[in-house]
Amino acid sequence: MSEVAQAGVRGFRQVDEVVWELGREARSDMRVPARVFADHELIGQIAADRSLEQLQNVATLPGITGAALAMPDIHQGYGFPVGGVAATELPDGIVSPGGVGYDINCGVRLLALPLTVGELVGRTEALVHEISRRVPVGTGHGGALRLKGPAFDRVLVHGPRVLLAEHGIGTPEDVVHTESEGCLSGADPATVSDRARVRGADQLGTLGSGNHFLEVQRVAKIVDPEAAGVFGLRQDQVTVLIHSGSRGFGHQVCSDYVRMMDAVQARYRITLPDRELACAPLSSPEGRRYLAAMACAAHFAWGNRAVLAHRVREAVARILGPRIAEGARQVYDVAHNVAKLEVHDGRELCVHRKGATRAFPAGSPEIPRTFRKVGQPVFIPGSMGTSSFVLVGREGAMERSFGTTCHGAGRRMSRTGARRQITGAELRHQLEAQGIVVRCPSNPGLAEEAPFAYKDVERVVAVVEQAGLAGRVAQLVPIGVVKG
Amino acid sequence: MSYRWVEHTAEMEMEIETATEEAVFTDALHALSELVADDAGGEQVRREVVVRGRERAALLVGWLEELVFLAETEDLVPEETERIEVSDHRLMATVRGHRGRPRHLVKGATYHGLVFERSPGGFRATVVLDV
Numbered sequence: 001m002s003e004v005a006q007a008g009v010r011g012f013r014q015v016d017e018v019v020w021e022l023g024r025e026a027r028s029d030m031r032v033p034a035r036v037f038a039d040h041e042l043i044g045q046i047a048a049d050r051s052l053e054q055l056q057n058v059a060t061l062p063g064i065t066g067a068a069l070a071m072p073d074i075h076q077g078y079g080f081p082v083g084g085v086a087a088t089e090l091p092d093g094i095v096s097p098g099g100v101g102y103d104i105n106c107g108v109r110l111l112a113l114p115l116t117v118g119e120l121v122g123r124t125e126a127l128v129h130e131i132s133r134r135v136p137v138g139t140g141h142g143g144a145l146r147l148k149g150p151a152f153d154r155v156l157v158h159g160p161r162v163l164l165a166e167h168g169i170g171t172p173e174d175v176v177h178t179e180s181e182g183c184l185s186g187a188d189p190a191t192v193s194d195r196a197r198v199r200g201a202d203q204l205g206t207l208g209s210g211n212h213f214l215e216v217q218r219v220a221k222i223v224d225p226e227a228a229g230v231f232g233l234r235q236d237q238v239t240v241l242i243h244s245g246s247r248g249f250g251h252q253v254c255s256d257y258v259r260m261m262d263a264v265q266a267r268y269r270i271t272l273p274d275r276e277l278a279c280a281p282l283s284s285p286e287g288r289r290y291l292a293a294m295a296c297a298a299h300f301a302w303g304n305r306a307v308l309a310h311r312v313r314e315a316v317a318r319i320l321g322p323r324i325a326e327g328a329r330q331v332y333d334v335a336h337n338v339a340k341l342e343v344h345d346g347r348e349l350c351v352h353r354k355g356a357t358r359a360f361p362a363g364s365p366e367i368p369r370t371f372r373k374v375g376q377p378v379f380i381p382g383s384m385g386t387s388s389f390v391l392v393g394r395e396g397a398m399e400r401s402f403g404t405t406c407h408g409a410g411r412r413m414s415r416t417g418a419r420r421q422i423t424g425a426e427l428r429h430q431l432e433a434q435g436i437v438v439r440c441p442s443n444p445g446l447a448e449e450a451p452f453a454y455k456d457v458e459r460v461v462a463v464v465e466q467a468g469l470a471g472r473v474a475q476l477v478p479i480g481v482v483k484g
Numbered sequence: 485m486s487y488r489w490v491e492h493t494a495e496m497e498m499e500i501e502t503a504t505e506e507a508v509f510t511d512a513l514h515a516l517s518e519l520v521a522d523d524a525g526g527e528q529v530r531r532e533v534v535v536r537g538r539e540r541a542a543l544l545v546g547w548l549e550e551l552v553f554l555a556e557t558e559d560l561v562p563e564e565t566e567r568i569e570v571s572d573h574r575l576m577a578t579v580r581g582h583r584g585r586p587r588h589l590v591k592g593a594t595y596h597g598l599v600f601e602r603s604p605g606g607f608r609a610t611v612v613l614d615v
Contacts (some may be wrong), residue, residue, distance in 0.1 A: 051492045076493040078596030078612045102591035102614045198557050209589045210615055248556050251591040251614075255549055262595060263538065276596035276612075411494045415615070442587065484588070 009047045012036060016469045021067070022056065029058040029273060035067040037401070037467050045412050045455060049076035050446055051083070057273045058086050063093020063281070065349065069401055071356050072463040073410025073455060077101070079276030082355035083410055087402045088282065090341070090348045094270070095287045096279035097257040097294070099352035100339050101445050104253060104294055105301035106212075106245030107179075107335040108379040109309055110390070113316065114327030116236040117218040117479065123319055125437045128216055128480030129242075130315040132439035133215060135308060136206040137484035140355045145169070145204040145307050155204070156192065159183040159299035160306040160436075168311045171330070173360070176368050178333040179358060179376075182302035184340070186288075187295035193256050196293075200249025200300060205307030207244050209442070209484040211449055214308065215241045216437075216480035217388065223472040227374040227392045231331050231475050240328075241388060241476065242308050243381055245337065250297035257290045282350055291339070298338055305333055331390075332368075332377040334358065336407035344402055351402045359393035359405035359470045367393075380461055383409050383454035384446075384483075385431050389461050396468025405470040409457035415448040422450050437480035445484060487515040496613045497597070500611075503606040505540070509547050509575065510565045512611065516548055517562050519615070520555050520586035527613045529560060535575040541600035543575045544609055548593035551579070555586040589615050 012020040018037055024030040034055045040044055046052065051074050058080055059068035065087050074083030079098035088094055120127070134444055136144060145167065147155060155164045159182035163169040207214060219237040222228045233239070246253075261278035264286055265271075270279065280286035309330065317325035339352045360367050360376045365375040375393040382388045386409070397403045424443025427450050431438050440446045464470045486507070490497040498515045502508050535546035554560040555614060561584040568577040591614040599610045 009505070051493075076495075078495055078594040078614060098594070098596075102594075141603060195553060199553065209587055210591075252553075255592045258592075258595060259542075259546075262542070274596055275598055276594050278595065414491045414493055415496065416489055417491065445587070445589075 003038045007046055009043050010052050012052065015042065018463045024059065024250055027056055030056060032059050032064050033067045034059045036070040036074065037463055037469070038072045038460065039463050040379040042455065042459060042463065046074055051076045051081040054079070054081040055084060057277060058084055060273055060284055061086060061088065061094055061096065061277065061279060062270060063088040065089050066402070071406040072409050072460045073355070073367065073406045077245070077354065079274050079350070083406065084354045085356045085401060085404045086352045087349040088343065090350065091283040092281045093292055094188065095256050095282050095349060095350050096337055096352065097261060097290055098276040098278060099354055100254065100294060101335055101337045101354050102251045102254040103245035104250035104297035105335045106337040106382060107301060107333060109242040109305045109333040110331040110379050111240040111309060111312060111328050112232050112331050113238040113240065113324060115238055115324055117318070120235060120238055124216065124479055127315065127319045128437040128439055128482060130319050131214060132309040132482045134315050135482060137482065144206050146202050147204065150330055150387045152197070153189040155303045156189045156296035156299055157187050160302045163303055163306050170306045174306065174309070174330040177330045178302055179335050182299065184295040184385050186292050187299055188292035188298055191289045191293040192253060192296050194247050196252035199252045202248060203247040203249060204300070204304055205311060206247060206304070207308065207484050208247055209445060212244045213481055215478050215482035217241060217476040219474050219476050220387065221475040223474060224392065227473040230265065230371060230374045231377050231390065231406035231473065232329055233331065233390065239476055240312050241379065241381060242305055242312070244304055244308060246297045246301035247304060247420040249300045253293045253297045257293060259271055261286055269425065294339060298335065299324040302333065334379055344398070349402065351404070353404055355407045356404045357407045358403055359391065359397040360403050361393045361395045361398060372450045378405055380406060380457060381408050382457035383451040384449050384481055385434060385436060385451045385478060386457055389457065389472060390476065391461065391470035394468050394470050397470060400467065401469055405464045406460050409454035411453055412455050413453040418453040419444060419447045421452065422447050436478050439482045442484065449483065487511045490610070492612065496615050498611050498613070500609045501603060501605055505570055505607050506568045508600065508607050508609045509544065509568055509570065509577070512544060512548055513551060513562050513565055513579070516551050516590065519589055521561055522586060524584045525582055529581060529583055530566065531560060531575045531579045533577045533579055535548040536573055538573065544600055544611060545593045545598065546597060547575055548611060548613070552590050552592070554579070556588055559583050559586060561586045574596065591615065
């Protein structure tokens with residue numbers, strides 16, 4: 001065992017090649033151990049910010065079971081670290097809005113087009129440009145699907161299946177190929193504030209800013225031919241990856257409920273090391289109301305990505321023709337900021353995934369029939385200009401992480417730090433020199449997402465593979481990017 | 485200006501040191517404006533704002549959330565506070581700004597590491613914004 005492993009990292013001891021653990025005895029308020037999936041290189045990067053301290057704070061939450069878990073892409077967040085997983089047991093374990101985050105059901109959708117990059121040649125820039133014209137980014141409202149009153153509420157209750165039935169957006173296969181078929185139980189629009197409705201009114205089908213993006217990609221490598229075949233992916237195929245969430249609607253739901261729960265901590269005799277961990281028992285009125293509102297926001301996010309995918313198909317139809325657009329299949333859509341009620345080892349748990357992705361294995365009844373032979377698809381976007389990965393859920397995830405794997409590369413440098421090292425114009429030039437078409441109206445926004453501001457996504461993926469949480473299926477490389 | 489940005493891996497953490505309590509809120513507006521401002525100078529507008537909270541720190545979170553809400557729903561790029569009154573559980577202010585195309589960068593103001601306290605020089609506050 002190495003010197004680092006023997007000495008530990010901030011008290012975390014290495015228990016196997018890719019698992020580091022801090023016992024619950026480390027702090028008097030910890031109810032369970034804190035456990036991190038990482039290799040030597042990543043644990044060093046992780047220890048450089050406050051994410052390990054935040055993970056220990058999560059371990060203090062009432063009703064938490066097993067361990068407070070961190071994926072290898074963990075980084076400092078607010079309250080929960082990003083890349084954190086916490087399962088609390090019903091009925092009286094807590095639910096924490098901060099454990100889901102402001103961007104409820106931020107997630108990733110992957111479309112696979114029926115053509116290869118060779119067949120696209122000469123039309124890449126036109127395609128990326130057309131997508132950027134149709135997809136509002138940054139401050140944009142134009143192009144959004146504006147729904148009011150009962151029509152808006154039906155999306156909140158039922159998710160993207162309503163967009164299909166009432167507005168012709170998406171396909172029946174899209175709905176099936178969405179985590180939980182895009183619909184969680186218990187969604188209740190009465191639990192959502194008017195302010196959330198106002199913020200969300202013109203944002204269905206908008207990408208947003210920050211790390212949200214839309215990428216046109218090439219399947220650069222097939223690692224698992226069987227799973228790739230089941231997912232409908234082949235060498236050199238063109239794919240489109242959409243990364244966005246619940247926009248202002250979900251942000252407001254989170255704000256409303258963090259404030260509500262902050263006010264009731266004394267009533268439930270909850271003492272927290274960080275106010276942003278504000279929470280309430282799942283059985284309490286506040287806990288139930290939050291889950292009902294969170295489900296509405298999750299539906300909004302799935303609806304948002306459904307409209308974004310619709311705009312992509314419109315762009316594909318215009319540039320590549322209607323036959324290609326009709327053949328653009330949705331591989332799957334995964335959520336990476338959400339709390340879900342799931343049964344693990346016969347116990348009903350609320351699994352908070354904050355910057356972490358569900359990764360159910362082969363045979364799970366919770367995933368579409370077409371995938372049950374191999375497991376659930378998981379999408380891990382890399383940083384701009386680097387590879388993204390398609391993974392498949394493995395049995396180890398059920399045994400070690402409540403059916404969860406990582407969600408991305410994970411930041412390792414602040415936004416201001418990134419801007420100090422490169423300008424947006426320089427980065428745009430570098431990406432274009434790699435043959436990547438870039439459409440981004442904000443130079444500072446582009447610089448903040450520079451590849452060097454993130455961990456090495458290949459290393460992150462290697463860790464979850466070694467830990468048995470997920471397996472590599474395919475590697476995707478960007479050929480065009482649209483961001484706000 | 486008496487605010488600065490503290491290094492944070494993913495989010496934006498503002499730290500404010502001011503002589504007066506009211507100036508904490510005014511400088512929080514300036515800091516937020518730096519994040520969302522556009523280059524355009526549109527129609528000048530004023531907006532009356534009322535925020536309620538359990539204490540000063542919660543008022544600061546509520547104030548920032550109100551400014552984010554106005555930016556996102558009314559395209560209001562905040563520039564200055566023209567009047568501000570702070571009491572134990574309520575803040576009333578007149579916000580001046582212009583209609584523009586503010587960046588939708590800030591998702592919410594958080595309670596993580598939230599500080600609002602007296603300091604040798606007056607008042608000190610820190611807030612982490614989810615971006």
